[in-house]
Amino acid sequence: MAHSKPKIPGTAQHFLECGFEDCERNCEFYCNSCHQQMCKPCRDQHLKIPENKNHEVVIYQLRRRQLPVKKCKIHPTKEVDIYCKDCNIPLCSKCSTMQEHQRHCFIDLESIYTEKFTLCQMELHKIYNYFVPTSQDLQREVQEDATRVKQIMDSIRTSMKVEAESLKNMVDTVLSDNMEELNQIEKSLLEKLKSQEKTFDDYIAYLSDLVKEFQSYLSSTELSNFTTQLPHNLKIKSIPETTKPVTPEFSSAQYRKNDVARLLGKVVKSDRNAELRRVKSMEIFPIAASMKSTSEQTKQDKDVKSDKKQTMSLSASVTKVREFKVPGVDHVYHVSLDQSDRLWISDYWGNLVQTDLQGNVIQKIKTSGRDQGYHTVTQDRNLIFTDQDKKVINRITQDDNITEFIKTGDWTPFSVHSSHINGDLLVGMRKDREGKVTRYNKTGKELQNIQSNNKGQGLYRYPHYITENINGDICTSDYNKDVVVVVNKSGQHRFSYTGQESRFVPYGICTDVLGHILVCDVSTDTVHLLDQDGQFLSLLFTRQQGVKFSCSVCVDDENNLYVGQYNTNTLTVYKYLQ
Template sequence: MAFSKSQIPFTAQHYLVCGTEECENNCQFYCNDCHQPMCEQCRDVHKKSPDTKKHEVAPYQQRKRQLPEVKCHIHVNRYVDMLCEQCQVPVCSKCATKDHGGHTFIDLETVYAEKCAICLNEINKIEEYFLPTSQDLLKSTKTDSTEIKKIMESLRTSIRTAAESLKSMVDAVTSDNIKQVNEQEKSLLQLLNAQEKKYNDYISYINEHVKKFHGYLFSKNLQILMSEITKNLKIDPIPETTKPVPPLFTAGQYSKEDVTKLLGRVTVPDTKPENRKIKPMETFSTQLKSTESQRKQDREKSAMKQTLSLSSSVTKVREYRVPGVYSVYHILLGKSGRIWASDECGSLVQTDLLGNLLQKIQTSGGSEGYHTVTQDGDLIYTDRKNKVINRIKQDNTMTEFIKTGDWEPISIHSSHINGDILVGMIKDGKAKVTRYNKTGEEIQNIQRYNKGQELYSNPCYITENINGDVCTSDYDKRAVVVVNKSGQYRFSYTFFPPNGMCTDLLGHIIVCDGLSDTVNVLDQDGQFLSLLLTEQQGIMYPRSLCVDDGNNLHVGQFNTSTVKVYKYLQ
């Protein structure tokens, strides 16, 4: 299907067509010598022509940047187009003959292309190595901070435990000493009580003698007086007693150091801090190929990618019905070709390739991409009402996977690159995309760009491109918003209110246009490539998209449970 330039929607930002006169096929290649985009057929002609067969023709995305037209600041009517090797300054032809006699010159366009390539390479290094590595190290410091807090709290607990242990021992010794003092006191008091009784008895004995002697003084019987006095004149001696010796308390002799020995001390180990592990730059090429699982898949598809491109026409392959839903607002393929689809009423169903209903779940979701399938084949879906993300394993057991706090989760995507979970959320008029790892741990929040401007308003659908870009279909912003995997803003495409979206192995961003009810294709840098599907191909109200392993595009529609499948790559 080809469109003439007159058929391009006036709202489109760019329609990439062949630059050859009279040819309106999709552009796939670029002649670096002519600076002309061209389709595959025109490229073949270009390469066979005697005048241009030696020209350098590259895939469009690998094209050399054309030298911008910059006027010489001295000769204002001329453009700079050469670089003086001796002076290393860009000059025009008049400068070359007048001010740079005898110098050698290089084509500025070649130098410019080389510098652009260096810039792109450096940007790639920053985005793919330096930035994520720094973020990993930042995450490592935060993890270490949490660990240090745990260790310090453990030290405080150990110190308190040692102090409590010593205190218990002190209390025990104190109790023993006091018990000994009490026993000594009791023994001494018993001795003193006995002595007190002895003296009381002796005093009574003396008082009796006094009485008798007073009686003798007043007695008229001289015989008795003489005999009794002689007999009773002897008095028992005063009893002897000993003064008790009380015990002594000898206070313990100790210093702060002695107490420290008992309680222990906090020391800093004489260990050289270990440098944080940074992936060496020589492994950068390996890192650019990402994880083995991702790049193994890339290698398997690389041969196919070399030969595939957007077709000039699309072909309907088949269609099938999804039972149990009124419309198909979100569709995706699980393992073994199982299909998951949902409608605007919260019905989420799983079917097989023959259209047999396998299971149906009633959810709080609506016209958003609120479910996804993990690398392990598990279904995860958002529950806006309870602010959680549920997980259904392949044995049909369901668990609460992630709690999102005060934020309502409305859309979700499981990365096929690394298993991360991307969730679009809203709260109090604000919106964000949060990244979780495959275990449900929050690792990134994407919400603002530049000077605090909000990136999102209503992120209804999320997907991920082959380069790790996070692509979001934001209905309220009427835009496709794209950030790189580090969360840095890349571009927005704003000519339609978008609905469902997906990406393919060529990095195309394929989106349902909610205004004109068409399916549109952008490249991974935001360039509009084509209107892929319109009413002419039998499409009415497209709402959801996904690409299968055979590179066929599945299109779900509003007000029908029928899904149509198209071949769009050649």
């Protein structure tokens, strides 16, 4: 269970007042010599006094801490205020004159105390403002991973049960077929034996009649019967020939437990190495920075400014930067960022071209793609694109070698996105009017299937564009359901967005460095801007602004927004962040 965030120890929450009597101005400075807080006018007056001319007056944040009052054990009338470096002990000024401390090096104890006090404050500030919240974030991530692991294990259990049930059904079917075949053989044999039985009935009846005939001769007293009526060369019909039934034999199958295991499949432990959790870097905290010396602080500010990434925000308006036509395509249905100066662009007819930012074609490929986000570029700069006809996902390496990377079985792959977080592939697929999103790792191993929400209801029908947000959310445009579906990295449904008008037809979708979701609505020729939680923020373009036919979007590393049109091969670049 996550603990609540500890509170930062109490610090001044109001304006400090000048410490001089009857002065109510705000404190800005501090005299380290007499430990007095003061405003600017009082500081000037304080330093004008001759005996104060050597006092050290600094801005309040750089003040030295006043030593707690502690009496010397050896000289009870004196206060401890110096530090002996040789003996590593605090002393009073009278102790420093003692024989055992002669020629020792002494330091102002107040300076050491201030340094250590400041160091403790800085460390406490880092603990409460970085280490504790970061640990709590990681703890929540661990809890989310535990939930995800349970879901995956439940999914595997379900799959195993389905496979076992399928095998049972197959066994029942084979048994039924065998039984039916045996019944037919039995019926045929019994019918043949019944026929043989009738043959013998007829033969026995014939013998019975023959016996009667012979007995009639034997009982007759007329000799003529033996000479005239009794047949010559009397011969009894031979016994009919019949065959014994040939019964079938049962050949039992020779199988072991491993044979059944191969039929059912088995759980295979992943060979992937566990990835270290990402720990966000610690920024310089204001309170810590304010405690450094002025020269050190100036240098620190310069370093922070040079290293710190510029904070981005939404601009008040969208500015068109440039536009260019892309030879080799008739439309711009999808754009994949290759590197800072190269793009992959596809049209409705399966033409996929690589171009620079001036529209010069570098290479061209013929694919089976249509109006889907069916290509992406990996972290290793390999092009990935789906083949809907063959139901495979192809990979083109930088040496232009095309290979079948993943086979998707009965599912037709439409959209694909390479994660910038971990390099996984997210693939939107469709089969029999049902859709799903499948996650594969870099080697093409299937990791996750996302198909239903926690109520068992299908999330997708036709996931034809797909992307990933900075928090790991999977964002999908569904053409058949007219909705943008967003699930978290564990596959749990977070929200669905259905637009602002009565008709919403989402196409191209992407995210930016701030976690915004940008999605094209081809029914109104607009680009909807959502926040990370699905709240509508604005329409970046409208028909009244002269923007029409927008269907694809892509944001590059410089926060430039590329918008493609479905009626021309024009690609337009905008600035919408500042």
